[in-house]
Amino acid sequence: MPERTELRLTPQRGAVLEVLKAADDHPTAAEVYERVRVAAPGIGSATVYRALALLVSTGHALELSLGDGTAARYDANTSRHDHAVCERCGRAVDIDQPVPDGMVAEIARRSGFTITGYDLQFRGLCPECQSGGAGQGPGRRQ
Amino acid sequence: MPERTELRLTPQRGAVLEVLKAADDHPTAAEVYERVRVAAPGIGSATVYRALALLVSTGHALELSLGDGTAARYDANTSRHDHAVCERCGRAVDIDQPVPDGMVAEIARRSGFTITGYDLQFRGLCPECQSGGAGQGPGRRQ
DNA sequence: CGTGATACTGATACTCGTTCTCAACGATTG
DNA sequence: CAATCGTTGAGAACGAGTATCAGTATCACG
Numbered sequence: 001m002p003e004r005t006e007l008r009l010t011p012q013r014g015a016v017l018e019v020l021k022a023a024d025d026h027p028t029a030a031e032v033y034e035r036v037r038v039a040a041p042g043i044g045s046a047t048v049y050r051a052l053a054l055l056v057s058t059g060h061a062l063e064l065s066l067g068d069g070t071a072a073r074y075d076a077n078t079s080r081h082d083h084a085v086c087e088r089c090g091r092a093v094d095i096d097q098p099v100p101d102g103m104v105a106e107i108a109r110r111s112g113f114t115i116t117g118y119d120l121q122f123r124g125l126c127p128e129c130q131s132g133g134a135g136q137g138p139g140r141r142q
Numbered sequence: 143m144p145e146r147t148e149l150r151l152t153p154q155r156g157a158v159l160e161v162l163k164a165a166d167d168h169p170t171a172a173e174v175y176e177r178v179r180v181a182a183p184g185i186g187s188a189t190v191y192r193a194l195a196l197l198v199s200t201g202h203a204l205e206l207s208l209g210d211g212t213a214a215r216y217d218a219n220t221s222r223h224d225h226a227v228c229e230r231c232g233r234a235v236d237i238d239q240p241v242p243d244g245m246v247a248e249i250a251r252r253s254g255f256t257i258t259g260y261d262l263q264f265r266g267l268c269p270e271c272q273s274g275g276a277g278q279g280p281g282r283r284q
Numbered sequence: 285c286g287t288g289a290t291a292c293t294g295a296t297a298c299t300c301g302t303t304c305t306c307a308a309c310g311a312t313t314g
Numbered sequence: 315c316a317a318t319c320g321t322t323g324a325g326a327a328c329g330a331g332t333a334t335c336a337g338t339a340t341c342a343c344g
Contacts, residue, residue: 008340010292029330044294049331069207069214069302071330084255095249099241104264107237112269113226120262122246127254150311152321172301186323191302213301 007058015040016051017076020061026073026083026092066092066121082119086126095122149200157182158193159218162203168215168225168234208234208263224261228268237264 019027019035027035033048052074055061062075066085073092082095099118108115161169161177169177175190194216197203204217208227215234224237241260250257 008291010339012293042294044296046295046332047293050292065207069205084249084253084257086255087258093253093255095253097245097249097252099262100245103239103241107226107239107264108266110239111226111235111237111264113228113235113264113266114272115226115264115266116229117266118262118264120241120260122249122253122255122257122260124250124255124257124259130256150320154322170301184323186325187301188303188324189322192321 007054012036012040012043012047013051013054015043016048017055017060020055020074020076023076026064026066026075028071028073030071032074064092065119082121084122084124084126086129087123088125088129091126092121093126095120149196154178154182154185154189155193155196157185158190159197159202162197162216162218165218168206168208168217170213170215172213174216206234207261224263226264226266226268228271229265230267230271233268233270235268237262 015036016032018039019032023032023035029049029052030045032052033043033045036043036048052061052063056063056074059078060076062078064073064075064083066073066083070090077094080098082097083092084095085092099120104115104118107113157178158174160181161174165174165177171187171191171194174194175185175187178185178190194203194205198205198216201220202218204220206215206217206225208215208225212232219236222240224239225234226237227234241262246257246260249255
């Protein structure tokens, strides 16, 4: 599978892309599937997964692993940015502040790695959940 | 299930903890299972998962999602640190340099989140894979 | 228009990591 | 010794994602 020779923008793929562009949250593949079924009722989940993978590989979408052990999320914003994830409600918002270059260089020097990128997720409580209710906070990892 | 009332250090749990402490890599649950079977031959995978969850919840181990979509990894080093993951061989090494406090504060201010922590993984090539061979690099995410 | 090549589709079976269920086991207490 | 209750191992169940496959749509060309 060296290079895509051809690539059609089928109705299904268009629908997936529309859903992704219309979403201001960061839907999982399953959520994308649900929403796409409104515009393309007969669509199968495999097709959604394939379309998402295609969009990611062609740079039209980003696949996010928000490090909470749950399913991958997708984002039509393809510029470099990170996320803050609410530990209570799972909502993710964009963070546009990059890690300082000096820090990356220092880490490359110390570890011997060639650093090609990084994934950074902040954890905490979103404004709604801070005020919202006093429910129990699950608390995960580190 | 408010608080652990009792907690036995059973041979199985001890074996899991030993494996974790002896590991200088960051084994997945499946790898822990394999290694534990040497010391505790009849052990079941469910027991290993339970022991790992227990160790994590009592602060004796850390569960890592290295953001590459693969299985969770475990680490007996419970102090705050991040990881650099090799994109070719999957190896993870520890990174001890924290994100500057000012950056975290700035992000909390801008997003309105109460930040309780973060997960940071650097991606790149480890020293071995840089020199090692010219194989094909997979290339994932962002 | 017909024909063949090939990309794409949806259904479904499957894999894999992880969790759940449950009967049996074992340690502790009275 | 009996009752209790946390723990165990086997295996079923689960959810996300992938592979397979037969059928369909689209394209290039004569």
